[in-house]
Amino acid sequence: MNILSKRNNYVEAKWWEPVENEKILCTLCPRYCKIGDGQPGFCYIRQNHNGKLYTLGYARPSGFAIDPIEKKPLNHFLPGTKVLSFGTAGCNLGCKFCQNWSISKAKIDDLNSVYATPEDVIALAKENNTPSIAYTYNDPTIFGEYVIDISKLGREENIKSVMVTAGYIDKEARKDVYKYIDAANVDLKGFTERFYWKTTFSHLDDVLDTLIWLKNETDVWIEITTLLIPDENDSEEELKLECEWILKNLADNVPLHFTAFHPDFKMKDKENTPEYTLTKARGIALSMGIKYCYVGNVHNIEGQTTFCPDCGENLIRRDWHTVISDNLTDGRCNNCNTLIDGVFK
Numbered sequence: 001m002n003i004l005s006k007r008n009n010y011v012e013a014k015w016w017e018p019v020e021n022e023k024i025l026c027t028l029c030p031r032y033c034k035i036g037d038g039q040p041g042f043c044y045i046r047q048n049h050n051g052k053l054y055t056l057g058y059a060r061p062s063g064f065a066i067d068p069i070e071k072k073p074l075n076h077f078l079p080g081t082k083v084l085s086f087g088t089a090g091c092n093l094g095c096k097f098c099q100n101w102s103i104s105k106a107k108i109d110d111l112n113s114v115y116a117t118p119e120d121v122i123a124l125a126k127e128n129n130t131p132s133i134a135y136t137y138n139d140p141t142i143f144g145e146y147v148i149d150i151s152k153l154g155r156e157e158n159i160k161s162v163m164v165t166a167g168y169i170d171k172e173a174r175k176d177v178y179k180y181i182d183a184a185n186v187d188l189k190g191f192t193e194r195f196y197w198k199t200t201f202s203h204l205d206d207v208l209d210t211l212i213w214l215k216n217e218t219d220v221w222i223e224i225t226t227l228l229i230p231d232e233n234d235s236e237e238e239l240k241l242e243c244e245w246i247l248k249n250l251a252d253n254v255p256l257h258f259t260a261f262h263p264d265f266k267m268k269d270k271e272n273t274p275e276y277t278l279t280k281a282r283g284i285a286l287s288m289g290i291k292y293c294y295v296g297n298v299h300n301i302e303g304q305t306t307f308c309p310d311c312g313e314n315l316i317r318r319d320w321h322t323v324i325s326d327n328l329t330d331g332r333c334n335n336c337n338t339l340i341d342g343v344f345k
Contacts, residue, residue, distance in 0.1 A: 011058035044090035057088035057143035076342025080323040087137030094201035118149040136164035151180035167210035190233030191242040253341040259296035311336040
């Protein structure tokens with residue numbers, strides 16, 4: 001494999017057009033940055049050089065890790081398997097609570113990145129016997145060109161691709177980026193526009209639109225994660241609104257994860273999310289008709305277990321990111337033979 005440290009590899013970007021005053025309009029995400037010559041967009045890694053937009057993140061991951069797929073978190077997509085995970089520098093959101101800010105707020109030149117072609121990434125997945133690759137840590141939307149090339153090769157080699165994303169992407173660009181994607185965990189940061197704008201510098205409706213598109217117009221398996229921050233997005237009213245929206249616009253079989261916040265980045269004044277907040281949120285979701293709801297970033301076996309929605313049988317028991325037992329056969333409940341929603345082989 002040809003993985004080298006610190007190699008410049010600027011690649012001309014997709015999704016842009018020239019505009020007035022020698023600027024470039026980046027059309028990859030709803031931020032629609034107008035970028036002057038020699039300047040980057042909000043995400044840091046898409047830059048205007050002499051009237052063309054380049055992506056600095058192509059083939060320059062910040063490093064690789066082998067994770068359990070449950071860490072993404074995905075509980076209904078190849079449970080119990082490993083996934084090759086990587087990200088790059090930069091992000092197109094500005095979350096004050098970012099748990100990966102040392103990566104998402106870094107510039108490529110500040111990061112000890114490696115050089116890995118799409119072929120290298122596929123080879124690394126094969127070497128480690130991982131059936132899937134996750135584009136994660138920062139938001140993979142911003143290195144969409146790299147995602148496309150890797151996921152296309154992965155499809156040819158029967159290696160699946162997973163997006164771990166905030167879902168903040170342009171309506172046209174997403175058709176390209178998700179063409180060869182098999183699963184996505186979408187961070188639904190909260191359920192009010194005020195929270196989105198105040199704490200992420202983005203907009204809720206764009207994310208909701210992406211979720212609807214993924215569910216109704218693609219074959220991508222989706223799960224949703226909401227990080228609950230004390231006194232910010234954890235009110236009972238907001239949780240009910242989120243669940244109502246999911247049931248009305250997506251389906252009752254879209255798995256929902258409520259995960260615990262820890263103080264970080266620009267929100268170090270907040271307390272850790274109490275476990276009872278997660279348990280309460282899960283109870284609300286289940287009582288409203290969400291079939292599969294989980295808690296995360298805590299040790300809670302019941303809250304991390306998949307139960308049969310028909311007979312209540314304990315199907316996949318987990319502790320943190322570890323599968324303890326699996327009582328599925330060909331994706332069906334061993335007790336009542338109900339087909340469980342997800343991708344299980």
